[in-house]
Every structure is written in structure tokens, then in C-alpha cells.
Amino acid sequence: MNGQPARPAGAVRGLYVITEARGARGHEEIVRDAIAGGARLIQFRDKSLPAGEFRETAFRLREITRGLAVFIVNDDLETALACDADGIHLGQGDLPLSKARKIAGGRLIIGISTHSLEEARAAQAGGADYIGFGPIFKTGTKDAGEVKGPGAIRHIREKIKIPIVAIGGIKLDNAREVVKAGADAVAVISAISGAKDAADTTRRFVELFDGRF
Numbered sequence: 001m002n003g004q005p006a007r008p009a010g011a012v013r014g015l016y017v018i019t020e021a022r023g024a025r026g027h028e029e030i031v032r033d034a035i036a037g038g039a040r041l042i043q044f045r046d047k048s049l050p051a052g053e054f055r056e057t058a059f060r061l062r063e064i065t066r067g068l069a070v071f072i073v074n075d076d077l078e079t080a081l082a083c084d085a086d087g088i089h090l091g092q093g094d095l096p097l098s099k100a101r102k103i104a105g106g107r108l109i110i111g112i113s114t115h116s117l118e119e120a121r122a123a124q125a126g127g128a129d130y131i132g133f134g135p136i137f138k139t140g141t142k143d144a145g146e147v148k149g150p151g152a153i154r155h156i157r158e159k160i161k162i163p164i165v166a167i168g169g170i171k172l173d174n175a176r177e178v179v180k181a182g183a184d185a186v187a188v189i190s191a192i193s194g195a196k197d198a199a200d201t202t203r204r205f206v207e208l209f210d211g212r213f
Contacts, residue, residue: 135168
């Protein structure tokens with residue numbers, strides 16, 4: 001695997017589904033539903049799982065997504081490399097970008113969570129393939145930070161050339177506004193994981209952006 005080509009960072013466009021287990025609906029079911037609905041960009045995220053279970057789940061999700069969707073692992077670089085994921089997403093308090101790039105080389109897309117123009121610039125200068133930026137709208141996620149609003153995406157877009165993934169409170173009724181502001185992708189968690197029909201909701205997001213990406 002060391003000879004693999006660089007991952008397609010240009011694939012960071014459109015709907016970006018972040019998994020979240022909900023009751024009896026595990027990550028695998030949610031990912032299958034999202035793919036059935038047309039999702040082609042999926043991040044596995046679950047801070048509640050023990051390390052061993054997290055890794056086992058990542059391997060299963062990699063097989064479900066293989067050939068169908070770009071698969072990104074949250075935080076855990078070792079697992080991302082071991083399961084042959086397409087990318088890794090890191091927060092401001094995670095493994096430094098420079099170290100992650102040194103270890104992964106060109107094997108992985110590397111995304112960085114940012115909450116300000118300064119953080120976004122630092123991520124771009126450090127070689128990130130894309131940034132997550134938010135929260136755009138009010139969200140139930142703990143410690144998400146101050147709501148930025150779609151206007152912040154427009155401001156960041158003027159300064160940043162790499163793809164911008166908007167996150168935070170994005171739903172079907174406000175996603176288009178975020179894209180018009182300049183986001184390359186919209187990340188959704190509860191809008192898909194909490195949907196009664198995740199496949200149909202995914203399809204509606206995808207249709208919303210058909211022709212834009």
C-alpha cells in the first residue's frame with residue numbers, strides 16, 4: 001500500500017455525511033442507507049467507542065464504501081491507514097497536520113476542522129486538502145463554538161483556495177444558502193442519522209445540489 005497514489009482531494013464536493021449511531025441503527029445501516037441515497041463522501045466518527053471496536057467498525061465501513069464513496073476516518077490516523085481509508089479528518093486538538101502528513105505521505109486526504117479565518121489559513125498553509133468550517137447554524141453538538149452564519153463562508157471563500165466543508169446545523173431547508181455562500185460541501189450528521197428514512201433524505205440532499213457540483 002505504500003506505493004498507492006495520492007487520494008482524490010477533488011472528491012470533497014457535495015454532500016458530506018458524518019455517521020452517528022442512533023439507537024438500534026448502527027453505523028453500518030446508516031452508511032448503507034446514505035450510499036443508497038447517493039452519498040459519495042462519508043466520514044466515520046464515534047468518540048464513544050473503545051479503540052478496538054472503533055477500528056473494527058472502520059474496517060467494516062471501508063468494505064461497505066469501497067468503490068462507492070470516499071471514506072474518511074475521524075481523528076484516528078493509525079486506523080485510517082490500516083483500513084485503507086481515503087482520508088483522515090483532524091480537529092484543532094488532534095495530531096498536528098505536519099506530523100499526520102509526514103506519516104501518511106500522499107496516501108490520505110487530510111481535512112482540518114477550523115473555526116476562524118486564522119485557523120483556515122493555517123490549515124491551508126500547512127498542506128490540508130480541505131477544511132471543515134463552522135458551526136454555520138445552531139447545533140446540538142457540545143462545544144461547537146459560536147455560530148458563524150453563512151456570511152462567514154463567503155468571507156472565508158475569498159481567502160481560501162482549498163475546498164470548504166460547511167458544518168453545523170445544516171438541513172434540507174438551509175443547505176442551498178450555505179452552498180450559495182461558497183461552500184464546496186455541506187457536512188450533515190443528525191439530518192441523515194436521525195432521519196426516519198435516511199436513504200430518502202440523502203437523495204433529497206443530493207438532488208438539491210445536482211447541477212451545482
